[in-house]
Amino acid sequence: MRPTSDDFEPRRDGWFEHKGTWQEVTVGTVIASRKRSERWEIISQHHGQQVEYGHTLWMRAREQNTGAEFIVEPRVKTSVVTILTQDPADFATADPTYPTDSESIALLVEKLGATHLASRDLKTGEITCPYYEAGENHLDEIGDGALRRGLAEHLKFAHNLNPPEGTVCIDLSHVHSQSHDPKHPSIGKGGFPHRHIPEDLTFL
Numbered sequence: 001m002r003p004t005s006d007d008f009e010p011r012r013d014g015w016f017e018h019k020g021t022w023q024e025v026t027v028g029t030v031i032a033s034r035k036r037s038e039r040w041e042i043i044s045q046h047h048g049q050q051v052e053y054g055h056t057l058w059m060r061a062r063e064q065n066t067g068a069e070f071i072v073e074p075r076v077k078t079s080v081v082t083i084l085t086q087d088p089a090d091f092a093t094a095d096p097t098y099p100t101d102s103e104s105i106a107l108l109v110e111k112l113g114a115t116h117l118a119s120r121d122l123k124t125g126e127i128t129c130p131y132y133e134a135g136e137n138h139l140d141e142i143g144d145g146a147l148r149r150g151l152a153e154h155l156k157f158a159h160n161l162n163p164p165e166g167t168v169c170i171d172l173s174h175v176h177s178q179s180h181d182p183k184h185p186s187i188g189k190g191g192f193p194h195r196h197i198p199e200d201l202t203f204l
Contacts, residue, residue, distance in 0.1 A: 010088070011036070011084075013039070014086070015030070015032075015039065015084040015085065015086060016084065016085050016086070016087070016088040016090075017032060017082050017083070017084060018082070018083045018084075018085060018090075018091060019080055019081075019082065019083075020080070020081055020082075020083040020093075021077060021078050021079065021080060021081065022056050022075040022076065022077050022078075022079055022081050023056065023077035023078065023201070024081075024083065024093045025042060025056065025059070025081060025083070026042065026045070026093075026094045026095070026096045026097060027042050027043065027044060027045060027094075027096075027097040028041070028042065028094050028097070029041070029042045029083060029094060030042075030064070030083070030084040030085070031061070031081055031082060031083055031084060032082040032083075032084055036082075038063050038065070039063065039064040039065065039084055040061035040062065040063055040064075040070065040072075041061060041062050041064055042059050042060070042061050042072070043060050043061065043062050043069070044059065044060045044099075044100050045057045045058065045059045045060070045097075045099050045100070046058050046099045046100045046101040047099055047101055047102075047105060047126070047127065047193035047194070047195075048074070048193060049182075049189045049193055050159070050179060050180050050188065050189055050193050050194070051074075051126075051180065051193060051194060051195040051196075052074055052180055052181060052182060053180055053196065053199065054076060054077055054078070054199060054201055054204045055074035055075060055076055055077060056074050056075050056077055057074065057099055057126070058071065058072070058073065058074060059071075059072040060072070076204055077199075077201055077204065078201050078204040095123075096123060096124040096125070097125070098124070098125025099125055099126060101193070102120060102125040102126070102127065105127045105192050105193060105194075106120050106127065108192045109127065109192055112157050112191075112192070113157075114157040114158065114192070116138055117129055117138050117153065117154055117157055117158060118158065118192070118194055121197075126194075126195050127192065127193065127194040127195065128194060128195050128196070128197045129154060129158060129194045129195075129196055129197075130150075130154075130196065130197075131196040131197060131198060131199070132147065132150065132151045132154060132173065132176060132196070133173055133176070133177070133196075134198075135147060137150030137151065137154075138150055138153075138154070144169055147169055148167075148168070148169040148172060151169065151172045151173065151176060152167070152172060154176070155172065155175065155176060155179070155188065157191060157192075158191040158192055158194055159176070159179045159188035159189070159190060159191040160188070160190025160191040161175065161179070161187075161188050161190070161191075163175065175187065175188065176188070180196075
């Protein structure tokens with residue numbers, strides 16, 4: 001049963017706190033700082049270089065009292081965040097808004113001739129590609145050969161990498177994982193930013 005207004009006491013500033021996860025946060029969401037004295041409203045989001053698996057996009061937040069703006073680095077989607085609402089019974093997740101760089105990335109994908117590799121999610125506006133590590137690819141064929149060729153093409157267009165001919169699939173997959181990992185800033189951060197779907201967040 002959903003809590004009602006009788007189950008909540010407002011903060012000193014009149015807002016109500018709810019525990020949520022970062023995957024629920026979108027443009028317009030108001031979140032509490034750790035100090036609880038600040039209210040950050042998310043005002044935009046964008047892909048950045050490459051989207052790390054299981055993480056949010058980059059976001060910009062504005063503190064409602066001071067007007068100061070902050071960059072919110074990608075957060076693990078399943079980690080907890082304190083969401084603020086003015087209605088104690090409001091648990092609805094806001095509809096996602098398109099990232100600010102969604103249109104420009106879509107145009108870049110088209111310019112690169114990579115529309116067969118990537119698509120734009122109609123709901124979130126995020127640029128997405130198949131989840132190669134799970135055996136998905138953009139080709140009609142199946143099998144290891146098709147997966148290797150599909151992943152090699154993906155690395156070329158989406159990451160601006162040219163793996164040597166004959167590179168085995170496991171090595172391509174390793175380089176691809178590094179390309180989405182900010183711990184390896186010099187590997188595969190070219191091409192166009194994107195997220196791989198579907199994402200299995202149950203292990204995070």
